[in-house]
Amino acid sequence: MATTMSDVARAAGVSVMTVSNVINGRPRVGPDTRARVLGVIAELGYQVNLTARGLRAGRTGTIALIVPRFDHAYFGGLAARLTAGLESVGLHLVVEQSGASPEGELAALSLARLQMYDGVLLSVVGLDAAAVDRIQSTVPVVLIGERDLPPRFDHVTMDNVEGARQAVEHMLRSGARRVAIVGGEVGTPSRTMGSRRTLGWRLAHESLGMAPDPDLLIEIPEVEAWAGAAVVEQMLERGLAVDGVFAVTDEVATGVLSGLHRAGLSVPEDVQVVGFDNLAIGEHLVPRLTSVDPDHDAMVDAMVELVRRRIDADGAELEPRHVVLPSRLALRDSTR
Amino acid sequence: MATTMSDVARAAGVSVMTVSNVINGRPRVGPDTRARVLGVIAELGYQVNLTARGLRAGRTGTIALIVPRFDHAYFGGLAARLTAGLESVGLHLVVEQSGASPEGELAALSLARLQMYDGVLLSVVGLDAAAVDRIQSTVPVVLIGERDLPPRFDHVTMDNVEGARQAVEHMLRSGARRVAIVGGEVGTPSRTMGSRRTLGWRLAHESLGMAPDPDLLIEIPEVEAWAGAAVVEQMLERGLAVDGVFAVTDEVATGVLSGLHRAGLSVPEDVQVVGFDNLAIGEHLVPRLTSVDPDHDAMVDAMVELVRRRIDADGAELEPRHVVLPSRLALRDSTR
DNA sequence: ACGGGCAGGTATAACGATAAACCTTCCGAG
């Protein structure tokens, strides 16, 4: 139905190849011919078929970002920044959600989709490690975030341990004695995001010669605001003494702030709170949220750089690179 | 580089067509042949090339959602819901951002991209009306949100006027006398989101026999939290008396709450606040935010339905449908 | 006058998958 190149060629009285040459700004076309072809294109409203071009050229100019959830603000921010970062180097970003329905099943299904892109940025938070290992793709894949990952992939992550350590240390140094971690992970330290941030919580105590109370390591069913609120309620019901909370993400911290407020506790006077991610919303919570700032721009730059490097290498074997970017604390009003 | 169907065909000693038939579960294949082909596929790690399939079949099974900003929570929620809604009817969603860099230029550029999809859901908030009119696509396009829109497109929107009216009426009925609209639009009522919600604000006053003070119609440079906070600060500096705020979105309301808190005013005692969109975050703000709930699920259902209808019609002319879904107020603690 | 080269264009063959038509066997009914 849509007009094709040969429609244009016929109408302009030239060969399709000439139309192609005009569209792509290639040299071998005379000025009058070029003008005529452009005229016909405008008249017919012709648009190149990117599917056909992609098939023939073997490249689509498109990068995919695959996130577990669209409705987590962290990924919204990441996607926005990446769109800009990639556009500045002539690449286009599309975003897909992996964790839709039956656990990880999607991750398997979408494997074929990856072929459609020139590169894939895959957020592995909440993704089955086995699913990631199953990726046998020829397209460049850059992993984002922490997990037990096959080291054969490029990988960009923030410094979870050090960021968490700074957050907790700050509360301890400003007088907190019982700092809980909400969203921590009990058990063998693996390389998941939660376990790394839990390690930072431990290290902060140790560096000050203190031992963290295991009761203050609190797990949550989902890394979301409601879970943060629910946990605070339970803590207080159980009569657990707490004067500091390190929430593993700003979303959780949002729930924690809300829970504390409802319990009649004031922040930072009664309880200090620190989040992680330094989302824009932190600036507008009540009180404004102190948070670990992962240097979003540097992360995006690293992702863009890594994926470009592989695209330019054109499939040649490259030593995988693992980039860890420093985090620093953004101080606001939820800490003393 | 990637293995193709003919690699598989050769290794299995059959024709490519048979491989295709196996992959697509078509009948004319014997059980033993099928098993052999599947074995080779697994062994070689073959994945169908969706670009090629898309070109030949003329369909990709993929729908695009185009949003102005990834980092606005409303769109994150919409994308998440749509992913689920489309997946349940066998369609896959990808999301792109339109409003990246030089104003709207992208909107023009990405026009060719639309061809790659079986359907496009286009959020027109903040999009140039002329740009929308320039769309001369053969793919089904469903417009989302309000604007001066060419009526030739299908269109889904929430009831902005009535939602806003209910929000403001609620505050007026619970004692507020000076209700500001933050993010309103002055001037000729057009069909933009802001102007419709402003109309609701007017109507609420009129239905109670009151006249809104024009000074309480407050514009903002961006529909974001920081703008809401800044506006509150300015209002109070100017000594403007206010005992109710209708913020045009929950993001703006978040900023308003933060601004009021910093000014030492308490919500809802001194000032009532209502937002719009009923985002998940509203539940966790301090205080919990009363908001207009646009019935997100019904909107998603309508979008899915409209785009499917056009896909099934296979390009045939269809009367464009304009769906407006009712909004209702979700009462929480920021109002009395 | 002749060959080389360049400007301006065309013809052909893919890219990888699929729709549609076609080709064998083999089997059972009449």
Next chain:
DNA sequence: CTCGGAAGGTTTATCGTTATACCTGCCCGT
């Protein structure tokens, strides 16, 4: 014994672009 047809495949022709090779004048240097 013959013929219709089902089962199980294969062949061929595209889908819309682009890479590559190729063609045709014509101008210019020697």
